[in-house]
Amino acid sequence: MATIKYKGEVFSVKVNETVLDTLLNNGIAVKNSCRSGVCQSCVLKAEKGSLTEKSQQGLKDTLKTQGYFLSCMSYPENDLEIVSSTELQIPVTIIDKKMLNSDVLYIKLKYEKDFSFYAGQFINLIRNDGLTRSYSIASLPSEKSIDLHIRILPSGQMSNWLSSNASLGEKLYIEGPIGDCFYSGDKKEQPLLMVGTGTGLAPLYGILCDALGQNHQGEIHLFHGALNFSGLYLIKELFLLAEKYSNFYYYPSVLKNEIEEVNQLNQLNQEVKVGAIDKLVFQTIKKMKGWRAFLCGNPELVYSLKKQLFLAGVSLKEIYADAFLPSAK
Ligand SMILES: Cc1cc2nc3c(=O)[nH]c(=O)nc-3n(C[C@H](O)[C@H](O)[C@H](O)COP(=O)(O)OP(=O)(O)OC[C@H]3O[C@@H](n4cnc5c(N)ncnc54)[C@H](O)[C@@H]3O)c2cc1C
Structure with a gap:
């Protein structure tokens, strides 16, 4: 049975458990959202131990070589020593906020260090308590800010908090950008x-x-x-x-x-x-x-x-x- 060492504690990974399951089942808060290998919000970093290909699927090569992996997709085959991935987080501030219709909130985020992206990719938005959700980018990099359109769900934790509690000047974090849904400009005549x-x-x-x-x-x-x-x-x-x-x-x-x-x-x-x-x-x-x-x-x-x-x-x-x-x- 493989073990995980995290912040000085050692946990045994049960059969059919992912690294994310093991940590959550032992009361360790790890940010996560889709739990199906898409949103990348549960990324952690392995300092020791080898990773499976599946646990790194979809990550940028630069992240893979540094040992980052998706904890929701990782069924470890050997012992791992892992740390959180907070160094990937970029601080952002809400600088504009309005309703686009009765259910859709628009927010504009200003980032406080260099951030390269394509319009259409998505980011993970992280609240100070770790609540994390993915949102797609509606603005262009030339605008030097990130526009999001957020559907407010009746019992939605992040969307309700953003619409009712977060005010201008609110500080959050983002991770990313993620995904290949963007205009590449390579075939200008293509419909x-x-x-x-x-x-x-x-x-x-x-x-x-x-x-x-x-x-x-x-x-x-x-x-x-x-x-x-x-x-x-x-x-x-x-x-x-x-x-x-x-x-x-x-x-x-x-x-x-x-x-x-x-x-x-x-x-x-x-x-x-x-x-x-x-x-x-x-x-x-x-x-x-x-x-x-x-x-x-x-x-x-x-x-x-x-x-x-x-x-x-x-x-x-x-x-x-x-x-x-x-x-x-
Ligand atoms: C790649 C990616 C990109 C995304 N981009 C956007 C975006 O640009 N704009 C946007 O508004 N959302 C987007 N989402 C969805 C977003 O990440 C959240 O899931 C959504 O905002 C709900 O979060 P919440 O915390 O408000 O609700 P939660 O607290 O997570 O959910 C509350 C309740 O609503 C249900 N629920 C959650 N999502 C939906 C849904 N879509 N329809 C119906 N019921 C639902 C849940 O099952 C739960 O019962 C994206 C998701 C992914 C994976």
Whole structure:
């Protein structure tokens, strides 16, 4: 049976236990969120002992060589001596905060040391007590700050705290950036498809602004879905971009067309599509071979659309997806 040495204490790893399980079961607080190897919030560093390939999957090579690993994916085969990864954390301050609609909070973070990222990647936001959640970056690196769109969940620990308790000037930490969901600028003529529901718009908005700013030549089609009209946001801004750039097409869509919202739709004087977003994508775009796709937000939609796009001829290498997995309980 392998053991873990952490802060002077030694713990035995039980059968089928990960390093994260062992530490949590022994009352050690380790920050974590998705517990499925995606969000990277449970990263720890091994100072002694060898690591399995799976426990380092998805980490940057520079982190792998230094012994960082995902504790939720680590079933140790030998004894490990580990330390926390606080040196990866970057202090940030909330410098702006407002509502984008009744459920979506916008916050702007200023970072206090160098931080390189691409719009569309995600960061882990860490509260002083260690509560950690992943959020996608909606702003460009040239802005020298990080914009987040956060959906407030009725019993959500981080989202509620950010909306009700955190004020301007609040200090937090971030780790990252993580992920490959961003505009690489390598194929300027390639048509781009972007699909997201709810705050899945956050990374897509960042990627869109990056692509337009880098003079992307191919068509860009953005589908943003919500249950009903009040769930959409940045509608005016996106219609303005569609007016300004002839290669950009924006399709706000709702699952239900509520009667009381008809007035709002009329005021907008623009078309809002009604129906399931994946059906709308295929009704609107008939041939997708050769396209690049970005899919973000609701995990079920992301996984199902990924499969449907593949079957429609989009290469898996051209599909970039971030499923917003909830934190594990
Ligand atoms: C790669 C990645 C990127 C992400 N980017 C964003 C982003 O840009 N914006 C954003 O708002 N969120 C994003 N998320 C989700 C985010 O990390 C949190 O899970 C979310 O904000 C809820 O955290 P919380 O602490 O408020 O709620 P919790 O306290 O974790 O959850 C409270 C309750 O809500 C449920 N719940 C959690 N998430 C959801 C959900 N999405 N839908 C329905 N019920 C849920 C939980 O099961 C629980 O019952 C992302 C997640 C990942 C993995």
